């Protein structure tokens with residue numbers, strides 16, 4: 001990206017930060033071979049996703065589905081005397097509200113998207129009384145959709161307030177995009193994972209993440225290692241997807257694992273993942289960032305829905321990789337093995353020394369800066 005492009009993208013630009021983009025291999029998603037670009041600063045993430053994608057191939061790869069691209073804007077209404085009466089009046093006028101919303105974005109309507117429905121929620125308010133919140137549900141087609149739905153929300157808010165007999169306050173999308181869900185499923189025979197005991201231990205480890213928020217946070221971080229990397233590489237909004245994922249993980253009142261691990265009747269591990277996925281192929285930085293455009297081209301996806309499904313597939317593979325390592329040899333062997341090059345660089349290894357120092361660290365088994373410094377000293381003394 002040129003300095004000029006960067007300067008137009010955000011404010012007060014003083015530079016750019018480079019994040020490596022790796023390509024995850026071996027993915028078969030819904031029967032199609034896919035190469036997946038991943039932008040991440042963390043070693044072993046690309047390798048781990050590729051590793052499980054490879055194992056999943058034996059039973060057909062990863063299968064995904066998606067719901068319609070429905071985003072929701074919230075319009076908060078205040079000072080309403082009769083919340084239930086207001087709710088009824090708003091629903092009675094739904095057609096008028098949807099038409100008003102659609103008038104804001106003729107292009108979106110033309111391509112088959114647009115406002116679809118409204119929902120009126122009456123919620124208990126912590127300080128007494130109730131909140132009245134209207135959800136405007138919009139099919140955003142191939143956009144992430146925040147700007148599109150926010151524009152509609154601001155346009156319909158005065159009329160909603162008039163109908164409800166109050167005043168509008170917040171008018172903004174919700175990142176808990178629970179009407180725009182993606183799902184992924186994979187199955188791996190026990191032999192590929194290291195045997196039946198490893199599968200049993202993966203199930204036990206994954207179940208802790210269902211029941212314990214302390215473990216769930218880390219389990220879901222492993223999922224997001226994959227998800228955020230693809231979202232970032234394709235120029236999408238990582239914070240929006242992360243907010244959606246974590247709020248969905250807490251949807252029943254307790255923060256839980258986003259994925260589930262089971263054994264099927266043949267003994268294979270079956271892993272599934274479901275989460276909101278607000279990603280686009282148009283809008284935001286997706287079209288303006290040249291690297292993001294190139295990343296999307298690599299995936300060969302034709303719609304935002306298809307991109308979201310691939311993101312979900314990578315999140316699931318990433319999660320299974322981490323849980324397999326944790327249940328088998330522990331995370332440090334694979335992760336620190338690939339992290340060794342960073343440790344070597346941090347300890348002062350030059351470009352020509354990095355690989356030798358990293359290999360020596362892995363062979364030593366102690367991937368530490370002080371050990372790396374010692375190895376560098378030995379290498380230089382030998383010269």
Ligand SMILES: CC(C)(COP(=O)([O-])OP(=O)([O-])OC[C@H]1O[C@@H](n2cnc3c(N)ncnc32)[C@H](O)[C@@H]1OP(=O)([O-])[O-])[C@@H](O)C(=O)NCCC(=O)NCCSC(=O)C[C@@](C)(O)CC(=O)[O-]
Pocket residue numbers: 026042043044045046047048049050051054218219220221222223225318321322323325326331333334335338
């Ligand atoms: C790291 C591996 C893959 C090694 O795995 P391995 O079996 O020791 O290595 P391998 O050399 O036999 O490679 C196996 C496959 O992995 C891939 N692979 C292997 N190395 C590379 C590489 N350099 N470049 C590209 N791809 C690589 C590649 O697909 C390869 O097969 P191939 O295609 O060659 O036939 C394995 O140990 C693993 O999957 N570990 C998990 C690592 C992980 O999850 N890292 C994420 C960071 S840790 C974290 O942040 C999350 C966590 C753990 O806290 C989440 C949680 O708690 O749930």
Ligand SMILES: NC(=O)C1=CN([C@@H]2O[C@H](COP(=O)(O)OP(=O)(O)OC[C@H]3O[C@@H](n4cnc5c(N)ncnc54)[C@H](OP(=O)(O)O)[C@@H]3O)[C@@H](O)[C@H]2O)C=CC1
Pocket residue numbers: 105106107108111113140141142143144145146147148149150173175237239240280282283284285
């Ligand atoms: N809480 C959050 O997550 C928030 C996020 N954001 C930011 O909003 C941005 C994303 O908003 P978004 O609405 O996607 O961006 P844009 O408004 O840039 O893009 C959406 C618009 O693109 C046009 N368009 C052209 N082709 C298509 C197509 N095939 N499918 C859908 N729309 C199409 C549409 O109409 P038209 O041509 O008429 O514009 C549509 O309104 C991101 O940068 C995000 O960071 C902003 C606020 C809050």
